[in-house]
Amino acid sequence: MVLKPSDFKTDVFADWCPGCGDFGIMTALQMALAELGLEPHQVVLVSGIGCSGKEPHNVKAYGVHTLHGRTLPFATGIKVANPELTVLAIGGDGDGLGIGAGHFVNTGRRNLNITYIIHNNGVYGLTKGQASPTLKLGLKTKAMPEPNINEAVNPIALALVAGYTFVARSYAYDVKHLKDTIKAAVQHKGLAFIDALQPCPTYNDINTREWYAGEDRKDPQTGKPQSRLYRLEETGFDPVVHNSGEELEKEMSAMMKAREWGDRIPIGVFYKNELQPTFVDRIVNRIPFYRTNPPAKQRISDENGESTADLSEFFNDLRTS
Amino acid sequence: MKEVNWMAGGPQGAGVDSAANIFGRACGYGGLYVFGRREYHSNIKGLHSYFHLRVSQNDVLANVNDVDLLAAFDAESVLRHLGEVVSDGGVVVDKDQLTTKVMGIPTLPPEFKEEVQKYMTQKGLGESLSDFLADAKKAGVHIYEIPYMDLLKTVAAKLKIEQISKVTRMINVLTMGVSFALLNYDLELVEKAVTAVFSEKPKVAEMNVVALREAYDYTKKTFTEAFPYKLEKTEVMEERIFVSGNQAVAMGKVLGGCRIQAYYPITPAADESEYLEAHEILKTRGGEGGIVVVQTEDEIAAVNSASGAALAGARAATSTSGPGFSLMVEGLSWAGNSEVPLVITYYQRGAPATGLPTRDGQSDLRFAVHAGHGEFPRIILASGDIRECFYDAARAFNYAERYQLPVIHLIDKAMANCSQTYQLFDTGHFKIERGEILDEAKIKDHPYKRFRFTNTGISPRVVLGTKNGVHWYTGDEHNEFGHISEEPQNRIMMMEKRMKKLELVDKEVPIKEKVNMYGDASAENLVFSWGSPKGAILEAMDMLKAEGFGLCFMQLRMLHPLPKEYVGNLLKAARKVIDVEGNYSGQLGGLLKEETGVEPDYHILKYTGRPMTTTEVYGALKNILGGKASERQVLTYGS
Numbered sequence: 001m002v003l004k005p006s007d008f009k010t011d012v013f014a015d016w017c018p019g020c021g022d023f024g025i026m027t028a029l030q031m032a033l034a035e036l037g038l039e040p041h042q043v044v045l046v047s048g049i050g051c052s053g054k055e056p057h058n059v060k061a062y063g064v065h066t067l068h069g070r071t072l073p074f075a076t077g078i079k080v081a082n083p084e085l086t087v088l089a090i091g092g093d094g095d096g097l098g099i100g101a102g103h104f105v106n107t108g109r110r111n112l113n114i115t116y117i118i119h120n121n122g123v124y125g126l127t128k129g130q131a132s133p134t135l136k137l138g139l140k141t142k143a144m145p146e147p148n149i150n151e152a153v154n155p156i157a158l159a160l161v162a163g164y165t166f167v168a169r170s171y172a173y174d175v176k177h178l179k180d181t182i183k184a185a186v187q188h189k190g191l192a193f194i195d196a197l198q199p200c201p202t203y204n205d206i207n208t209r210e211w212y213a214g215e216d217r218k219d220p221q222t223g224k225p226q227s228r229l230y231r232l233e234e235t236g237f238d239p240v241v242h243n244s245g246e247e248l249e250k251e252m253s254a255m256m257k258a259r260e261w262g263d264r265i266p267i268g269v270f271y272k273n274e275l276q277p278t279f280v281d282r283i284v285n286r287i288p289f290y291r292t293n294p295p296a297k298q299r300i301s302d303e304n305g306e307s308t309a310d311l312s313e314f315f316n317d318l319r320t321s
Numbered sequence: 322m323k324e325v326n327w328m329a330g331g332p333q334g335a336g337v338d339s340a341a342n343i344f345g346r347a348c349g350y351g352g353l354y355v356f357g358r359r360e361y362h363s364n365i366k367g368l369h370s371y372f373h374l375r376v377s378q379n380d381v382l383a384n385v386n387d388v389d390l391l392a393a394f395d396a397e398s399v400l401r402h403l404g405e406v407v408s409d410g411g412v413v414v415d416k417d418q419l420t421t422k423v424m425g426i427p428t429l430p431p432e433f434k435e436e437v438q439k440y441m442t443q444k445g446l447g448e449s450l451s452d453f454l455a456d457a458k459k460a461g462v463h464i465y466e467i468p469y470m471d472l473l474k475t476v477a478a479k480l481k482i483e484q485i486s487k488v489t490r491m492i493n494v495l496t497m498g499v500s501f502a503l504l505n506y507d508l509e510l511v512e513k514a515v516t517a518v519f520s521e522k523p524k525v526a527e528m529n530v531v532a533l534r535e536a537y538d539y540t541k542k543t544f545t546e547a548f549p550y551k552l553e554k555t556e557v558m559e560e561r562i563f564v565s566g567n568q569a570v571a572m573g574k575v576l577g578g579c580r581i582q583a584y585y586p587i588t589p590a591a592d593e594s595e596y597l598e599a600h601e602i603l604k605t606r607g608g609e610g611g612i613v614v615v616q617t618e619d620e621i622a623a624v625n626s627a628s629g630a631a632l633a634g635a636r637a638a639t640s641t642s643g644p645g646f647s648l649m650v651e652g653l654s655w656a657g658n659s660e661v662p663l664v665i666t667y668y669q670r671g672a673p674a675t676g677l678p679t680r681d682g683q684s685d686l687r688f689a690v691h692a693g694h695g696e697f698p699r700i701i702l703a704s705g706d707i708r709e710c711f712y713d714a715a716r717a718f719n720y721a722e723r724y725q726l727p728v729i730h731l732i733d734k735a736m737a738n739c740s741q742t743y744q745l746f747d748t749g750h751f752k753i754e755r756g757e758i759l760d761e762a763k764i765k766d767h768p769y770k771r772f773r774f775t776n777t778g779i780s781p782r783v784v785l786g787t788k789n790g791v792h793w794y795t796g797d798e799h800n801e802f803g804h805i806s807e808e809p810q811n812r813i814m815m816m817e818k819r820m821k822k823l824e825l826v827d828k829e830v831p832i833k834e835k836v837n838m839y840g841d842a843s844a845e846n847l848v849f850s851w852g853s854p855k856g857a858i859l860e861a862m863d864m865l866k867a868e869g870f871g872l873c874f875m876q877l878r879m880l881h882p883l884p885k886e887y888v889g890n891l892l893k894a895a896r897k898v899i900d901v902e903g904n905y906s907g908q909l910g911g912l913l914k915e916e917t918g919v920e921p922d923y924h925i926l927k928y929t930g931r932p933m934t935t936t937e938v939y940g941a942l943k944n945i946l947g948g949k950a951s952e953r954q955v956l957t958y959g960s
Binding site: 010012039040041042044046049054056057060061062063064065066067070072073074075076077078080081082084085102103105106283286287289290293294295296297298299300301302304305306307308309310311312313314315318319320321 | 346349350352557559560561562563564568571572575576577578580581583600601602603604605606607608609610611612613615617618619621622623625626627628629630631632633634635636637651652655715742745746748749751752753754755784785786787788789790791792793794795796797803804805
């Protein structure tokens with residue numbers, strides 16, 4: 001059965017502000033899932049809180065809308081219990097890089113085969129516009145009483161050093177690019193991170209749709225706006241680690257790209273490395289049957305309700321008579 | 322045979338634990354019952370630690386105040402415990418330590434030094450360890466001065482080892498060899514225990530056996546006068562194990578079907594997770610079995626990963642202590658709201674804050690009952706001994722899945738790090754009850770309603786990944802599908818749906834799984850408690866019974882929801898109600914007052930971080946029964 005993006009829609013009203021980037025991300029997600037040939041029950045969307053946290057309710061797939069910052073731990077538990085599931089974690093920039101920063105970094109150490117999409121709009125929307133960890137130092141969006149006193153964290157650079165093996169950026173209003181990026185992330189063997197740039201039409205009056213589109217920097221010749229976003233794939237940039245000898249070089253060139261911001265902002269895949277063992281591979285090394293018989297699939301009791309566990313080996317170690 | 326209380330003491334890292342493990346096993350092989358308590362500082366190497374083992378031909382459930390034979394690895398152990406040695410008991414001491422100036426021992430904390438100084442002044446003692454020992458000797462204590470270094474040199478020669486430093490780690494085994502010789506115990510059984518404890522390191526086992534024999538033979542030859550305490554082996558007809566609380570919980574979880582444990586290292590919980598990880602491939606009937614142990618980045622990740630795994634259909638748990646549970650509280654609230662079958666094993670230790678991180682405490686009952694913002698159902702179990710730790714660990718998963726709620730299993734450090742001999746746990750009568758889980762064929766609603774309103778409050782559950790079962794969870798209030806809803810009427814119905822599951826627990830779970838009753842049911846005075854004081858209370862009651870004092874003992878095992886009618890009737894019928902627990906404020910007493918209106922007449926409390934002993938509980942109860950006690954008695958025994 002071939003599913004269409006509309007098969008991944010629910011009838012829940014999406015209550016984001018008009019013009020919110022979340023609409024684009026939701027649409028790209030639904031399209032990607034359909035094009036990947038997945039069925040709704042095979043997919044689990046795990047979210048944090050805030051505006052982006054509501055997204056799973058608008059997608060027909062298993063949805064787990066969790067706590068502020070805890071998206072990745074929930075996703076980890078789900079995936080480890082049943083590695084057959086396609087697990088996507090979605091959350092805001094504050095969720096993943098502020099309150100959940102410890103999970104962001106430590107999940108990188110496991111290379112679990114899940115996809116994490118951060119909705120990056122520079123503000124805490126649902127609490128009415130405070131600075132998020134990705135807002136640059138000195139900027140003052142409209143609801144802030146004073147300019148931002150903190151420097152911004154660089155999500156791409158942080159993902160690279162934390163050990164994410166697929167690191168990409170896309171843009172909420174470039175739905176096709178985002179859809180393709182999500183597809184590539186889900187198909188990646190390992191932990192994938194997407195920094196999804198997204199205007200907040202209500203609270204971020206600096207990094208607006210017009211700002212990304214370059215309305216303020218029209219080509220003097222043609223009078224056309226010059227978009228700040230450019231595609232890495234169109235510059236011949238090769239993010240793929242083809243052999244282990246290339247790891248450092250690829251990571252460094254990704255890091256250089258990660259530092260670009262302002263008038264030229266790269267989108268696309270910064271880094272992709274499938275040579276690292278995934279968390280599932282590592283568990284299989286210890287528990288050989290894990291892939292076929294993971295925790296969620298094990299038969300723990302027989303037809304009489306008796307536990308299938310035989311404790312005799314435990315007891316033998318402790319036995320005194 | 323009189324019972325024997327043996328204590329091994331030494332600096333951390335010197336092998337007190339393995340000595341105690343060997344000692345306990347050796348006694349177990351001879352058909353003896355053993356209760357062992359481990360005490361240690363929050364320190365890796367150097368600070369004082371000890372293991373107190375009580376050995377008898379009859380079952381032993383707790384420690385007593387006495388030490389019959391003290392095996393000291395170092396001077397501090399002598400200084401710390403000499404006062405506990407009974408007047409005809411013995412002390413095994415390193416001959417080279419006799420001249421040690423006690424006030425110069427660098428690891429002594431200033432408060433303890435002050436006590437020692439006071440004692441020295443009072444008694445007019447000199448400052449050498451030998452002055453203290455001479456004083457004890459006057460009182461009748463046997464002092465066994467052993468040349469540890471000479472013995473080690475002989476051992477090294479026999480093993481053809483040139484560097485003496487390679488054998489100094491075996492001081493612990495020397496003290497055991499001396500002890501068993503004095504106690505006149507069968508050396509073969511001790512050798513068997515050494516071999517078992519070092520089964521994975523046969524070379525080490527071999528070295529230890531040589532050292533053991535050397536010390537044993539030396540003692541037999543040198544001290545010909547009989548020591549008044551003896552260990553006599555006895556026939557044992559049943560199968561027994563020597564097991565710690567951490568191990569019992571781990572095995573209970575495996576029996577109960579736990580297949581994922583997420584944890585963050587913390588004392589005294591981490592040993593359980595490590596034990597599970599060491600046994601991750603399980604022996605199972607019908608299909609392969611394994612438990613995945615995930616060490617997460619913090620306790621927040623641990624509890625939420627466990628919740629995620631539970632939603633995916635695995636029986637999942639986390640294991641922690643007070644500081645870790647503090648971090649888990651928001652996750653607990655989410656699990657309560659989303660009706661997640663989550664199991665949290667909660668090992669209490671001395672608190673607040675970092676508190677007494679390696680010591681005992683029972684001060685987190687109210688925290689466990691009230692943890693989490695908002696109102697949601699939970700079950701709280703509290704085990705009273707190591708056997709109960711095993712069964713409650715397994716049973717927790719049944720409750721969690723049947724009632725779709727978080728279960729907190731309270732244990733305290735005294736059980737976690739105590740070891741005891743038990744008849745092999747019977748696993749035959751335990752049944753796994755998973756509650757209502759729908760597979761694809763059984764899903765009737767289309768679309769499926771995860772939080773369907775039902776009479777019982779329990780909605781048949783579908784695990785993530787089931788075809789045609791797509792549904793949603795949210796930390797927000799939600800409708801039957803799991804979508805966010807702030808509608809007042811829905812809110813009322815959802816709150817009632819969740820909370821009424823507690824009524825079902827009240828009705829369905831048999832009282833014998835919630836309360837244990839002991840002693841004389843017709844006695845007019847009632848003792849109640851929870852957790853580790855159980856053993857000391859039971860033994861104290863036996864002693865009092867022999868003196869003609871009957872008591873009835875109610876041990877609460879399900880602390881939430883409290884079986885308040887049953888408990889209330891018992892409390893109301895009693896003449897004197899006595900609360901025994903390991904905290905400052907009598908937390909269970911307070912809860913019972915709230916739930917039943919009955920206030921305890923007496924409190925026996927302890928918050929030194931050391932578990933209650935039979936001796937002190939006996940004394941405190943006797944004070945009450947003799948009309949000589951104040952309303953509040955605070956116990957202090959133990960160093």
